[in-house]
Amino acid sequence: MPSLLKIFLRSGPCWDSPAFLRFYLAALRNPPARLLLLALRVKFSPQVLENIRRSGLPAEEKGRLFSGAMNLFRAGGAYKTTAPFRSPLTDSAMLGKVPPGGLLAETGASDGSSSLGLLEAARGAEVMLTDLQASFPYRDTALGRVFYNTDGRYTALKTLCLYLCSGGASSPAAADGEISLLNPLVEEKFPAARLLPLDIFSGELERKADALKCANVLNLEYFTAGEIKRALQNLRRSLKEGGWLFICHNNARYKDGEAWVALQRSGEKMRLKEEANGHELLPLLRSTDFSDLTG
Ligand SMILES: C[S@@+](CC[C@H](N)C(=O)[O-])C[C@H]1O[C@@H](n2cnc3c(N)ncnc32)[C@H](O)[C@@H]1O
Numbered sequence: 001m002p003s004l005l006k007i008f009l010r011s012g013p014c015w016d017s018p019a020f021l022r023f024y025l026a027a028l029r030n031p032p033a034r035l036l037l038l039a040l041r042v043k044f045s046p047q048v049l050e051n052i053r054r055s056g057l058p059a060e061e062k063g064r065l066f067s068g069a070m071n072l073f074r075a076g077g078a079y080k081t082t083a084p085f086r087s088p089l090t091d092s093a094m095l096g097k098v099p100p101g102g103l104l105a106e107t108g109a110s111d112g113s114s115s116l117g118l119l120e121a122a123r124g125a126e127v128m129l130t131d132l133q134a135s136f137p138y139r140d141t142a143l144g145r146v147f148y149n150t151d152g153r154y155t156a157l158k159t160l161c162l163y164l165c166s167g168g169a170s171s172p173a174a175a176d177g178e179i180s181l182l183n184p185l186v187e188e189k190f191p192a193a194r195l196l197p198l199d200i201f202s203g204e205l206e207r208k209a210d211a212l213k214c215a216n217v218l219n220l221e222y223f224t225a226g227e228i229k230r231a232l233q234n235l236r237r238s239l240k241e242g243g244w245l246f247i248c249h250n251n252a253r254y255k256d257g258e259a260w261v262a263l264q265r266s267g268e269k270m271r272l273k274e275e276a277n278g279h280e281l282l283p284l285l286r287s288t289d290f291s292d293l294t295g
Helices: 006-009 018-028 031-040 047-054 059-070 088-095 114-121 184-189 227-236
Strands: 103-107 126-131 135-140 145-148 156-158 162-165 178-180 195-197 207-214 239-250 258-266 269-276
Touching: 018 031, 018 047, 018 059, 018 156, 018 195, 018 239, 047 059, 047 178, 059 114, 059 184, 088 207, 088 239, 088 258, 088 269, 103 114, 114 126, 114 184, 114 207, 184 239, 227 269
Parallel strands: 103 126, 103 207, 126 195, 207 239
Antiparallel strands: 135 145, 135 178, 145 156, 156 162, 239 258, 258 269
């Protein structure tokens, strides 16, 4: 049963207009204004994403605002924080591993904007975008629109200018619709791009990929060592024999703000083959706890 405090903290006044979102995102960069907004507990519902998509704003501005809004949402224990062209070092290393016409899939892609670099440079390879949460299903009720988080973590009601987040989970029996989380800039530049649901712990791609990218997801901040091992064991199933899994982390503490490790599937193993800039997972991947998988 969600506590009243949780409900209180997750709920608040809500104006889902792109203009207000622009003001809010700018105010977050100003410490006193940020404090005030957090104290007022100003919220945005998933409706703001659809309002941005339908607005007459230029595509680049829609894309920027959409990613800005995504940074305010969470999926499970992970933030949906993202940015366009976020991991260029990983993208170019990955593209070197994929043959023409091959399949490259990004997991935990958030709104897909971080995959713009891969999509632009793919040169004949197919790029598939996936995330635990690809959309927000909703139901329209007499009280307002009820949103469901697809990982089953919460249900929330947007009514007039209020966002009431229950903190408890329930699945819609039949949704009236869903709000796609694919960034409108990606939709505009790559009309064939789709964002598909895939849980890195249990999901499997319909076709095995030549390379998988998992950027800013498998971090010790979000997941335990045991969970990371479980994700690797599961993601292996979506790779062709000899296929590659790139795990990347963007953080100011790394040279050029980015580090990656590349593991190659070899039968039941995921062998640690290449790395750049000392990713935080390296000691773990080289430890005895992982040697049955990565050794
Ligand atoms: C910090 S964002 C990173 C987004 C993007 N990869 C980037 O680098 O900008 C983390 C993403 O991981 C996704 N995520 C969290 N748990 C997941 C899971 N179990 N399976 C797949 N994706 C997951 C979240 O939905 C979120 O979009």
